[in-house]
Amino acid sequence: MRTGTIPRVLGTAAALAALLTTALAAPAVAERSTTSGRAPAKAAAPADFTHPGVLVSRPQLDFVRGRVQAGAQPWKGAYDQMTESKYASLTRTAKPRAVVECGSYSNPDNGCTDEREDAIAAYTLSLAWYITQDGRYARKAIQIMDAWSAVIRDHTNSNAPLQTGWAGSTWPRAAEIIKYTYSSWPNSGRFGTMLRDVYLPEVAGGSHSNGNWELSMTEAAIGIAVFLEDRAAYDKAVGKFRGRVPAYIYVTADGSLPKVAPGSGLDTRAEVIAYWQGQSTFMDGLSQETCRDLTHTGYGLSAISHIAETSRIQGQDLYPEIADRLRHAMGLHAKHQLGAPVPSSLCGGSLKDSLGPVTEVGFNALANRLGHAMTNTRTLTERQRPAGSNNLFVAWETLTHANNPA
Secondary structure (H helix, E strand, C coil): CCCCCCCCHHHHHHHHHHHHHHCCCCCECCCCCCCCCCCCCCCCCCCCCCCCEECEEHHHHHHHHHHHHCCCCCHHHHHHHHHCCHHHCCCCCCCCCCEEEECHHHCCEECHHHHHHHHHHHHHHHHHHHHHCCHHHHHHHHHHHHHHHCCCCEEECCCHHHHHHHHHHHHHHHHHHHHHHCCCCCCHHHHHHHHHHHHHHHHCCCCCCCHHHHHHHHHHHHHHHHHHCCHHHHHHHHHHHHHHHHHHECCHHHCCCCCCCCCCCCCEHHHHHHHCCCCCCCCCCCECCCCCCHHHHHHHHHHHHHHHHHHHHCCCCCHHHHHHHHHHHHHHHHHHHCCCCCCCCCHHHCCCCCCCCCCHHHHHHHHHHCCCCCHHHHHHHHHCCCCCECCCCCECHHHHHCCCCC
16 A cells, blocks of 8 residues: 555644644634534434445346446446456465454554455456356356354454554445345354444444544445444434535535534634644535545545435435535646646645545436536546446446446
8 A cells, every 4th residue: 555545643633632632722713503513313224225335236236237348438438447356366375363463554454455356356256246247257256255254353453443444434235236136155243243232332333533534434334234234323323424425525514624523622712723734724525634635535425425325325315414515625636637737725736645435426426316516526437437446445436336327
């Protein structure tokens, strides 16, 4: 993994702690939404869960299979890209560990890359199974998932919550497709126990680190809840989502300062600005991590899209609640990634890195389904096709979501 992919959590936390200590005497934030610190309303999980129903549904998969079989673009090119990748290999050997230890910036990396890539492989193989109906792909996906569910017991070190969120976002996508579309998976119950005992406790409580952490953890929690048909876990995940998204993406209706997530402890203007990477000028679509870099911002926007997509499949569409924030965020960052000059008021006039292959899901939902004009996001999305994998928790979204009406 390239240096900088995983956040420097300890340094960020230490800096924030110091700021909190020195800012105790500062005046409290006055211009704040009256609901900013209040726990979000409890969501209602579906009475009956839809399966497969984590990020992709059966109608979506049927649409993709039809497009690939017809040789239509961009789906055929995206499918070829996927099947030519290492993740589609039928000779892959899983590398499970009882304890996956992940430090900041993957140092140490004791099973971190192996776990994430095995999860992506299981998902890749499950997609290949559904599209081709070749049972070899399903059996290989099962082999990988069984290997991990037989062994893993814990995640440790400073990046354990994020690692669990990334892998825990991907495992349920694969498990949903295999369990509900393949003929037999004898150890699916053991896999569910793994998700409940090893992954869900690590991600369900959220995080007050940079926002992409809690969003990825919440994505894992909602996907696990669907696979387990756990209504309480689903409700809790949606509650976290509703509290975090307004605290991750700013819109001018928020006032002079961004909202804060419930329980964040950010009580002063100085604390909020420090948490937003020192940015003191706020504009529609600005992310809490924009001035950190676009890559981590892309992680957060991707997780938001994934959670909303899963909720839509489950009959509780969260897109309308967050549509303005997400469309502004995607548009702002796409515009500057495409080369628009960065004003001095935005991150000192300089943005780092790129969003990555993360725009297909949100663009399809907001532009194609809800009808929002998203010129910059469209241009970037089409330019990046076929979108591959970021080798963390994003994979093959041109294949699964490009112009998908289902």
